[in-house]
Amino acid sequence: MRLQCTFHTSVMPRTPHERTAMPWMLSRRYCLERAGYLPLALLALTTATAVAQTQTTPGAGNAQAVLTANNAPLVQSAYHFLQAQIGRLSDDNLRTQTYDAIVNPDTCVLHRANLKPADRQAIVATLLAQGLLNKADDATFPGGLIAGVFPPVLNDNSACPHLPQPFYSAPGSSFGSHHSYPGGLPVHESNNETADINLASEYHSVYGQYDANGLDFVNADTIAHPTPQNVAALAPYLSPDLIVGAPLWHDWAKSIVFQWNADGTEFQELSIGGAGASMDDYGQAGDARTGGHHILSIAEAMKRGLSPAFLITQASAHSAPTSGNEFKVVNWIRAAAIIAQQDPLAKGYLIKDGSGNYRLPALEQTGEVDLVAAGQTNILTEYELHNLSDSDFTFSGPSVAAVQLVLAQVAGSFGYNAADTATYNNKFRNVVLANFSAERLYAVYSANGLDGVRIEVQMLRSKGSL
DSSP: OOOOOOOOOOOOOOOOHHHOOOGGGEEESSSSOOTTHHHHHHHTTTSSSHHHHHHHHHHTHHHHHHHHTTTOOHHHHHHHHHHHHHTOOOSSSHHHHHHHHHHHHTTOOOGGOOOOOOHHHHHHHHHTTOOOOTTTHHHHSSSSSHHHOOOOOOOOSSSSOBOOOGGGSSOSSSSEEEEETTHHHHHHHHHHHHHHHHHHHHHHHHHHOOTTTTTTTTGGGGGGOOOOOGGGGGGTOOOHHHHHHHHHTTTTTHHHSSOBOSSSSSSOEESSSSSSSTTTBTBSSSSEEEEEHHHHHHHHHHHOOOOOHHHHHTTTTSSSSTTTTTHHHHHHHHHHHHHHTOTTTTTTOOOEESSSSSEEOOTTTGSSSSSTTTTOOOOOHHHEEEEHOOOTTTHHHHHHHHHHHHHHHHHGGOOOOSSSSHHHHHHHHHHHHHHHOOOHHHHHHHHHHHHHHHHHHHHHHHHHOO
């Protein structure tokens, strides 16, 4: 069985360096299947259930997710949009590395390169010793802490491990949560990307306008309807590369963490970055644990040489470092650095204060006043905006939860039964959500009830997708 290959022309290398570094972009084709995806998925289907439950082999449902995502215009258009946004990045290394990580089907997972079992054990031991994992999870997480920190990849233990599924077939979150369907990741990131750019434009319109005397004012004439392509207006004090690039990177590792089971459900995700509420805030009460995808994405960005400003902006997605939450971002960077085998102090990702605690560094010109000594946190505006942009889960999560119930009610009209889990998920639930999104279907349901949803789903039946 072969998957269809599609040639994407939306982005191409822009410089001679990129043409050398990314020859795969010049090949006149972009292949949705590469060696290893389908054979490994079929092999996984034949393994014992106990092995699958340990999450130590690539997901048996990854190949089916690729097919679903490949045939969903919503997913493919979102993926094309992200590729176009990558092309707007001005920093050569950031643009090249982001192309490679998201678009190249043969990309190397650099934070996993040449890691042997003994290396993984040592990394997990260090994370435990530094309070960045919860030891109790070793007994409850499928496959233990090793499997959670190092989910299965292709060509593992080599100099160039590969993603277990393409970026574009990964979900946006755990099964039943926001964007939890094949291709939910590019859809989720498209929304976050747009939100971050629009937030930056909003800040510029309100806080960056000057009157004839050079004083701030709000000029209604300049408050237009921003578009995701309008990044030039972010000058002079916001970085377009941070605004555009951080949302592209912060969920990258969901293609590794959230692999697909044969029944159309997903792998579980390990929480990383803390040990629990009793000690995470510099030894005081505080809980820094967060989804492992966040930490692994930061680790990969570190291995690719992205800047401290970019890394911290990326790390701020799950919590802004303000309002007493600096310890969370600091812990996530510490955990990522251990996994990536990087020194966060030498790389400039963190500093130590007078008490020996890790803190965020002063970047750009923010070090002219010692904010840390005065009890403040070193921040850039982009950290806060990126955190705000990653907030659509407040509706996207509940919409999936509700629409799942709605789809179970209408499935019988199309010959599907929610009790037949694998068939229902792979052929109905995941297909419908990948084509329409839970957000759209909930809006339809709110306005037109079950019959309105049936009309939407009938469009898929009419085009042969169900």
